[in-house]
Amino acid sequence: RMAAVNQDLICKMWEACETEDIPTIHALLESHPGSQNWTDWCGDTPLHRAAVKGKLEVVVLLLSARANLNRRNNEGCTPLHEACLKGRTLVVDWLLGAHANPNVTNDNGHTPLDIAKQRNWREIIILFEEYLFEETFSEISEMESGSEESEDESDSDCEMG
Numbered sequence: 001r002m003a004a005v006n007q008d009l010i011c012k013m014w015e016a017c018e019t020e021d022i023p024t025i026h027a028l029l030e031s032h033p034g035s036q037n038w039t040d041w042c043g044d045t046p047l048h049r050a051a052v053k054g055k056l057e058v059v060v061l062l063l064s065a066r067a068n069l070n071r072r073n074n075e076g077c078t079p080l081h082e083a084c085l086k087g088r089t090l091v092v093d094w095l096l097g098a099h100a101n102p103n104v105t106n107d108n109g110h111t112p113l114d115i116a117k118q119r120n121w122r123e124i125i126i127l128f129e130e131y132l133f134e135e136t137f138s139e140i141s142e143m144e145s146g147s148e149e150s151e152d153e154s155d156s157d158c159e160m161g
Contacts, residue, residue, distance in 0.1 A: 005032075005035075005038055009028070009032065009035075009038075010038055010040060012024065012028065013025070013028050013035060013038060013046055014040065014046065014049050016028065016058075017046045017049040017050045017053070017055060017058050017062075018049055018050075018053050018055070020055045020057055020058055022057060022058070022061065025046075025058060025061055025062075026061070029061075029065050036062050036065040036066065036067040036068075037067060037068050037071065039071075039073075042073055042074050042075075043072070043073035043074035043075075044073045045067065045068065045071050045073075045079070046058070046062055046067065047059065047062045047063075047067045047068070047069060047071070047079040048071075048073055048077070048078075048079050048082050050062060050079075050091075051079035051080070051082045051083040051088060051091050051095065052079075052082040052083065052085065052086055052088070053086075053088075054083070054086065054088035054090070054091055055091075056090045056091055056094060059079075059091050059094055059095070060094065063094075063098050069095060069098055069099075069100045070100060070101045070104060072104065072106070075106055075107050075108075076104075076105065076106035076107035076108075077106045078100065078101070078104050078106075078112070079091075079095060079100065080092065080095045080096070080100040080101075080102065080104070080112040081104070081106055081110075081111075081112045081115055083095060083112075084112040084113070084115040084116040084119070084121065084124055085115050085119065087116075087119060087121040087124065089121070089123045089124055089127065092112075092116075092124050092127055092128075093127055096127065096128070096131045102128060102131065102132065112128075113125070113128045116128065
C-alpha cells in the first residue's frame with residue numbers, strides 16, 4: 001500500500017509536467033520512487049497531464065521511468081485518449097509506438113480513435129490506421145514465418161514490459 005503523498009509534491013509534479021520542467025521531474029522521480037504513477041483527484045497521472053498538454057519530452061521521460069501508459073483516470077480515459085482529445089499528434093505517435101492499448105474504452109464507451117474521429121484530427125486518424133495495419137500485418141507475418149525474428153527487434157528498447 002502506498003503512503004499518502006503530500007499534495008504539494010503532486011502539484012509540483014503536475015506543474016513540472018505541464019511546463020516541461022525536466023530537471024524538476026527528474027528530481028521528483030529520483031527522490032520519490034513511484035511518482036511517475038501518482039494520481040490527482042481526477043485520477044490523472046503525470047503521463048495524462050503531459051499527454052493532454054502535448055509535452056513529448058515529458059512523455060518520453062515518464063515512459064522511461066516506467067509510467068503506466070494504460071492507466072485510466074476517473075472518466076476511464078488513458079493518456080492516449082487525452083492526447084487524441086487535444087490533437088497531440090507526436091504524443092499519440094509515441095504512445096502507440098510504446099504499445100499503449102488503442103482499444104481501451106472510456107466511461108462513454110469511446111476508444112482513443114473514436115475521439116480523434118469526433119474531433120476530425122486527420123493526422124491522428126491516419127496514424128491509428130497505419131499502426132493498426134502494422135500490428136495486423138506483423139501478426140500475419142509471424143504466423144507465416146513461424147519463429148523467425150523480425151529485423152526491427154532493435155527498436156524495442158522502449159517496450160513497457
